[in-house]
Amino acid sequence: MKTFDYSRADSPEAAVQGGAVGNTRFIAGGTNLLDLMKLQIETPERIVDISRLDLNEVEEGEDGGLRIGAMVPNADLAANPLVTARYPVLSRALLAGASGQLRNKASTGGNFLQRTRCYYFYDTAVPCNKREPGSGCPAKDGFNRIHAILGTSDDCIASHPSDMAVAMRALDAVLVTLKPDGDRRRISIHDLYRLPGDTPQIETVLEAGELITHVELPPPPVGKQSYRKVRDRASYAFALVSVAAIVAVDDGRITNASLAFGGIGPMPWREDAVEKALIGQVPGDAAFNAAADILLADAKGFGSNDFKIPLARRTLIAVLRELTGDAA
CATH class of the missing domain: 3.30.43.10 (Uridine Diphospho-n-acetylenolpyruvylglucosamine Reductase, domain 2)
Structure with a gap:
């Protein structure tokens, strides 16, 4: 060091x-x-x-939403009664991440900004465009089992590792920041992350010296919530594919759907078209496969991670069956 x-x-x-x-x-x-x-x-x-800033409270808003301090440890957020009761998808996602010891230490704000676990990014003996812009991306033709299948570029195919951020995206979280000039801004999680393009080293829209101080969640969404994570072992492993989902069914048809995915993109992944395709549909494999077709229309494997394409389909369908009570 x-x-x-x-x-x-x-x-x-x-x-x-x-x-x-x-x-x-x-x-x-x-x-x-x-x-x-x-x-x-x-x-x-x-x-x-x-680490000692007074940003470690979870507060209920007047509208029923939550305001979460950026210094709240992952373990505390997962166990917070308001989170477990109203946002179980977030609690489950947090508990699926890392180990108990790390969750006790890791902060809410920092979790959004953790960097990829790409093998080549961590190996300073090989090139990496994310680490050294312009040096190359050996992952494309190398061992890329954990890498992304959506949103990649010629310069980078790394996947984002966070579980918490996947649930936060499904919940439409907003990050509150403070800038060095004293300005504060509210950044939707949908706008926080950048696709790699030809500048994979620039991962978010945060400016130099800009600090996340809080995370705001809107009132609890309508519907059942679930977080499913497929990984190589039962704990302390990053997602190969994960799905954070909120789905409501009324009078035999899907009336609300919010779906975010981990392990398959360079950021927590969400596509409006997938959700719109489900609204108004009768729950069942026909509707679920149609939604998966939209999600995976542009998916591309790079050899070792080709299996993620059918795995993402099966995981999405399993979660939709779970939340709609459909066992077709």
């Missing part, structure tokens, strides 16, 4: 002022950043510790 300067912020305002200087990173739980620093993939000149 390379040497760096360290400071501890006593307020969000102080944090963003420090974060705007040079090559600086914020550290909260540090469950991803410290690993990257040890491997010299991240080499910040300065670390601003935000």
Whole structure:
């Protein structure tokens, strides 16, 4: 690990002022950043510790939604009574991630910003466009079992690793941030992430020194909720395919559907067309397969990850059967 300067912020305002200087990173739980620093993939000149900021509350809004502080540990958020009662898809997604020890440390804000677990990104002996722009993407022709099948580019096929962010996208979360100039902005999770294109090293729309302070959830959605994660082992493994779903059925037809996917894209993946195709349909494999056809119309495997295409279909259909009570 390379040497760096360290400071501890006593307020969000102080944090963003420090974060705007040079090559600086914020550290909260540090469950991803410290690993990257040890491997010299991240080499910040300065670390601003935000772990003691007063951003660790989960508050109920007047509209029935939630306002979640960015420093709330994943474990605490998963166990919060308001979350388990109203947003079980979020609780289940959090509990599916990492290990108990890591969930105790990892922060809500940091979870959105964890970086890909692509083997080549973590191996500094090989090229990686995300790590060194313009150097190449060996994953395309290499071992790419965990990589994306949607939203990829010639420069990067890495997948996003978060479970929490998949559920947050299904729930239409909004991130509240503070910028070094004192401005605050509200960023829909639908606008937070960027596709890799020819700049895979730029992963979000956050500006230098911009700090996530809160996450806002709208009132609980109508319908049953589920999070299903398919992985290589029962715990402490990243998703090959995951689905966060909220589905409502009334009078024998689907009246609401919100679906987000993990493991298959460079960001938590969601497509309006998939949900629109389900609205008004009678639950059953015909409707479910039609939705999967739309989701996977542009899916592309790269050899080792070809299996994700049929796996995504089967996982989506299984979740839709579960939530609609259809066992066809």
